[in-house]
Amino acid sequence: MAALKKVLISAFLICHIMMMLTAALPDRSAVGDRILQALSPYQVFFGLDQPWSMFAPNPASVNSYLTATITFKDGSTEQWTFPRASQLDSWDRFTAGERYRKYQQDNLLPMEKSELWFDLSRYVAREVAKLEQLGRKREFEQLYFYRHTNVVQPPSQVFIPHGQMSKDYSSESVFHFKPTGGPRYEANNSH
Numbered sequence: 001m002a003a004l005k006k007v008l009i010s011a012f013l014i015c016h017i018m019m020m021l022t023a024a025l026p027d028r029s030a031v032g033d034r035i036l037q038a039l040s041p042y043q044v045f046f047g048l049d050q051p052w053s054m055f056a057p058n059p060a061s062v063n064s065y066l067t068a069t070i071t072f073k074d075g076s077t078e079q080w081t082f083p084r085a086s087q088l089d090s091w092d093r094f095t096a097g098e099r100y101r102k103y104q105q106d107n108l109l110p111m112e113k114s115e116l117w118f119d120l121s122r123y124v125a126r127e128v129a130k131l132e133q134l135g136r137k138r139e140f141e142q143l144y145f146y147r148h149t150n151v152v153q154p155p156s157q158v159f160i161p162h163g164q165m166s167k168d169y170s171s172e173s174v175f176h177f178k179p180t181g182g183p184r185y186e187a188n189n190s191h
Contacts, residue, residue: 066145
C-alpha cells in the first residue's frame with residue numbers, strides 16, 4: 001500500500017511539473033502540444049490553464065463584476081449578482097471561482113459577443129422563474145446587466161492595505177434583455 005501511495009504521488013507531481021513547464025514555454029514543440037492536449041481536460045476543469053496575456057507587457061489591470069436589475073410585470077425589481085470568487089465559500093472558490101472571473105472579465109465585455117449575453121440572460125431568466133414559482137409568483141419582464149469596473153493602480157500610486165477591498169467602481173449598463181414571448185426567449189439589445 002505504501003508503494004502504491006508513492007507511485008500515485010510521484011505521478012501527480014510529474015504530471016503537474018510537465019504541465020507547468022510545457023504551458024509556460026511561449027513556443028511549444030509538437031511534444032509539448034501533445035502533453036497539454038492530453039492534460040487539457042484536467043487543466044481546464046481545475047482552472048489551471050493560463051494564457052500568456054497575463055505576462056504580456058500590459059497585463060489586465062481591471063477588476064470587474066456583473067449585476068443585473070430584473071424587472072417583473074407588476075413593476076417590482078430584484079438584483080442579481082454574477083458569482084464573484086471573493087464571495088464564494090472555499091470549495092466553490094477552489095472549483096469555480098477563477099472560471100467565473102475569467103468568464104465575466106474576459107468574455108462578457110460591453111458591445112461584444114452578444115450570443116454569450118443572450119445565453120446568460122436566458123439562464124438568469126430561467127433561474128428567476130424557478131425561484132418565483134416557489135415564492136411570490138411574479139412574472140419576468142426584462143433585465144438590464146450592469147458592469148462595475150475598477151482600474152487597478154500600480155502600488156506606487158495607490159496602496160490599499162491587504163484584506164481591504166476597493167470600493168471605487170464605475171458602473172455602466174451593458175446589455176438589455178426582454179423576452180419576446182412564448183417559451184423561447186428572444187431578446188433585443190437596445191442600450
